[in-house]
Amino acid sequence: MLIQRQEAEREMNEKLQKTQDDKQAAVDVAASLERKLAAIDADKRLAERSAIKLQKDKSALKKTLDKVI
Numbered sequence: 001m002l003i004q005r006q007e008a009e010r011e012m013n014e015k016l017q018k019t020q021d022d023k024q025a026a027v028d029v030a031a032s033l034e035r036k037l038a039a040i041d042a043d044k045r046l047a048e049r050s051a052i053k054l055q056k057d058k059s060a061l062k063k064t065l066d067k068v069i
Helices: 002-068
Strands: none
Touching: none
């Protein structure tokens, strides 16, 4: 009886350890994804600022061209 109880306890401890390992792996993946998302958001903001600058440059060039013609 004691041996069976010890075996059941050992199995439960193994399952608990595996669950904790799985949880840590999931936390690590989530953190990695959050970092990637932050980098993508930063790239998006940079692209948006570049697009605005290009639009302003386009408008300025168009005005200059209109003056020349």
